[in-house]
Amino acid sequence: MTGKLRSSAWLDGTDEAALLHRAALRSAGATPDGRPVIGIADTASDLNPCNLGLRDLIDPLRSAIEDAGGTAVVFPVMSLGEDLMKPSAMLYRNLAAMELEETARAYPLDGLVLLANCDKTVPAALMAAASADLPALLLLGGPRTPAMMRGRRLGSGTDLWRMLDERRTGRLGDDGWAELEHCLGTTTGACNTMGTASTMALLTEALAMTLPGAAGLPAWSTELAELATRTGRRVVEMVREDIRPQRVITQAGLDNALRVLAAVGGSTNAIIHLAAIAGRLGLDASLDHAARIFADIPLLADVEPCGARLMQDFVAAGGLGTLLKALGELADPTAPAADGRTVADVVAEAPAPGEVIRPRSRELAPAPTMAVVRGSLAPDGAVIKVAAASRELLRHTGPARVFSSYEDMRERMDDEASAIGPDAVLVMRGCGPVGAPGMPEWGMVPVPEPLARAGVTDMVRISDGRMSGTSFGTVVLHVAPESEVGGPLALVEDGDLIALDVPAGRIDLLVDGTVLEHRRQAWSPRPSPHRRGWPALYRERVLQAPEGADFDVLAAPTPDRRRVVPPVVGRS
CATH class of the missing domain: 3.50.30.80 (IlvD/EDD C-terminal domain-like)
Structure with missing residues (x-):
């Protein structure tokens, strides 16, 4: 341990406040005996099929934390589900990030594992982790099993838009449309194309905020339970070594994330999310900076919507490690990985590029993507x-x-x-x-x-x-x-x-x-129908897209603004 645990401010001592804090944890089944307290942020919800499978990862994660010498506590977090939230889950990304950050700040937590999968839960977790600055990792739930329709695999989202075009032009009738509905509603997990969820999973790995090889593991894979175990062990190590997001998320890692985004033909939403994360840390994800990086990066991943395959194929072909190997000298080998190694170490063990992840000599499309x-x-x-x-x-x-x-x-x-x-x-x-x-x-x-x-x-x-x-x-x-x-x-x-x-x-x-x-x-602005509540606050504080659509009071471009004020611990 490099220093005193943060939770000791709540739990150490013989006064009535420390006694009350220890008793509160004991009543929840936790053991407040000087072990690091690791918060497990649970975003699973019946209203969010993308995140629903995360529930199955909590038990192996908790066991791994306990076996590694930590104390695991689970707490709920607003679940941002792209399928059902209107007008957009993006309206609530900043709210979920604030909830996560303030929960981490207010409770006796020494580290965090953030369960996330759907489009906006992942950037919300990254933004919160950057600002709370406790040792943290994301545990991702992976893409859903491909549905089959008329002898072919369906790519989530992408094939819906294609079949909508077929329906609008009369090539797909009511029976086919009903068949599509039943096919799409069969499994949980994130979209299995290179949509925002899969894109953000890859960028999370590039930012060293989830373990190498984690991005894209299928939601139905037995490897996810093993990943949960490794994540639990690693986060306890990170607490002991005081490895925090503001040290882990570097400009080198952010630049690699931008390169990965371009090389996979990923979601344009990720440009906004990276800008928001960078804005919390004083890093550069401006449009001019991104454009300079995009100029050199060809399309290397044959995954829908810019290719023909699905995320399961991408992972089987080597995942992010192989993509970084394909990028070669275009990627920064010095950027950190979440397990304590560097990108160079991860690339050295990755399979060679092939058909799904192409070498640059056989790019799918030229730069810029x-x-x-x-x-x-x-x-x-x-x-x-x-x-x-x-x-x-x-x-x-x-x-x-x-x-x-x-x-x-x-x-x-x-x-x-x-x-x-x-x-x-x-x-x-x-x-x-x-x-x-x-x-x-x-x-x-x-x-x-x-x-x-x-x-x-x-x-x-x-x-x-x-x-x-x-x-x-x-x-x-x-x-x-x-x-x-x-x-x-x-x-x-x-x-x-x-x-x-x-x-x-x-x-x-x-x-x-x-x-x-x-x-x-x-010209004059339209009168807003939002007079109260979150939408009214959102309109007042939100920044424009190039600044990540974060709130002005949450961005932290200078070290002084990134400083986390310690809590005042005493009787409530």
Whole structure:
């Protein structure tokens, strides 16, 4: 042990406060006898099928902690389930991060194991761990078993969007649609494509916040129980060695995470989450920094939606270690791994690249797979997943068709579809961090049905919102500043020409400046329906997408702001 346990401030001594604290733990079955107290943050919920399997990992995790000389205590945490939460689980990411951080701060905990799996639980756990700065690891629940439909495996999310297109164009009838519903509802676990959950799992491993080899282990795998055992042992070691997130999450690890994101064609949501984590630690995940890294990274993972395989195939091919080996000198070998080794050590033991994880000599698509664009429509930047876009649309100029809310789009799209040509640029605004609020995944506006029936499969779409990591298409996202705070997107009108030039890093509204100024003078924000509670607080404190959509009071760019004030321990 490098020093006195944090929990000793609660538990040591003979006064009435220490006695009460020890008695409270004993009543829960814990043994407060000088052993490190390890909190197990449980995000399992019947409302969140992605995280439901985490319940099965608590017993082996608890046993491993106890066997390693610690005391395990389980506490519940808000479960952020992407399938059912509306308008978006993203609205509650910061709330879950705050709950985790303040629980860690308020209780006699020396270390943490954070159970997480679904899209927003993972970044919430990472943000909280960075700020609470107790020795911590994430234990991830893995992707779900692939469902079978008509002789082929279904990729979560990605195949839903594909079959939605088939239904809208008449190629999939009611029977097929009902069959899809039953197939998708068969197993628990996260999406088995390279959506946000799988992307964030890989980035968590790259950030040294989960053990090597953990990312992507299938939810049905017996290896997960063994991983829980290793995680329990390791977190007790980390407490004894005082290994904390603010020391573990380095700029080298963050840069590797950005490289991994690009190499797997991962979720654009991860750009926001990495910015939020970096903002807690004073690291650089700015769009300019990310763009410089993205410029050199080709697509190496053959996983949907940018490839043809699933996460189970990725893990069987060697997982993150093999991907880092494929990146070669593009990755930083000095970055730490969660088991105390370095990336170089992990790579040395990893299998060689092959078909699912390609060597750079046989890349699936050239660099960049992700890009940042700026211009008069997005002065503070926007992002696009190039690997999921149509190459012929990366340079495109067309007339805008503007939708100011999700309801507006659903109501008007079919009515006005006949007036929308294939060269149109579909604009979805009002869904940024402040706008909805919570930045929902409304950015991938569907191709109008008449065009889809005519064979149009993609159009340029632009939004201040997000899109699912399982989605695909030429979609420019996270436009900043967002329309709700008066960004240029708020001034676009139907018929305005918009020019996208991804190779040049540009996105511009081709409207005369005097016209735009006249529109700006006439513009005013919409009255917010949120007068109280969390949505009202969220709108007041949330930062824009390039800053991670974190709260201004939670970001901590300087060491002084990252300082954790010790609790005042005494009688309650």
